């Protein structure tokens with residue numbers, strides 16, 4: 001509708017769900033992937049979508065897009081996806097005389113949040129993709145290799161960020177758990193509460209002290225689920241100490257929110273020991289900036 005109104009043609013990538021979902025070291029291969037994203041390859045949905053956009057005067061179908069998941073530590077998920085996609089392109093070539101100029105394979109290059117994570121070098125993912133596409137291109141006579149695009153997200157910026165919290169009160173339940181609270185939580189890092197993401201952390205001002213206790217880091221939101229880290233080894237800590245949670249450069253500040261009307265933190269860039277404030281800490285005044293004065297006559 002917008003294209004018609006503006007009389008514009010848009011270049012698009014058709015997002016497909018190839019039926020491969022990567023979970024770190026596991027791939028779920030399903031005929032028809034249960035996902036809210038993209039057009040399903042297995043059920044004919046993607047074929048219908050392609051036909052529709054090819055027939056539309058408002059779309060130029062540059063190619064396809066898929067994103068099989070995040071925190072992937074092997075190349076197999078990508079090569080499986082390429083296999084599925086290119087096998088399907090064979091039928092598109094026959095049915096619609098269509099072959100994509102661009103194949104966007106999404107993101108998913110894993111990073112090391114904790115010692116359990118074992119990322120590959122970016123070159124390893126990319127070379128595996130190129131090799132597999134080259135292999136598949138042998139089945140397409142006279143076609144040139146499509147442009148391969150990737151969308152690395154966290155692998156570009158994840159480990160560039162560290163979140164520094166002030167440590168607050170502590171609660172020890174003998175033989176059960178030792179909670180250590182901090183002045184942030186799911187408002188500045190939603191990932192642990194949303195899907196149990198794991199992080200490592202250190203006492204920023206006691207980096208050389210040996211860990212002597214196992215604690216769990218509680219966020220300040222009024223939700224039992226607002227726990228940043230379970231079972232973290234730390235030295236003795238007090239409310240004079242700072243907790244540094246590493247690898248928060250991706251999906252941290254960009255996903256920050258005002259749950260419980262908590263203000264977003266400041267952002268400081270640091271290089272060679274020099275710091276520069278680049279985002280100011282939010283204030284209560286910021287939180288009510290959009291609020292308007294009551295016009296009482298509306299309510300009488």
Ligand SMILES: Cc1ncc(COP(=O)(O)O)c(C=O)c1O
Nearest residue numbers: 067070107108109151152153154
């Ligand atoms: C479509 C798409 N591309 C790329 C990414 C980046 O993923 P990652 O940060 O895991 O590399 C995402 C993340 O959700 C995504 O949805």
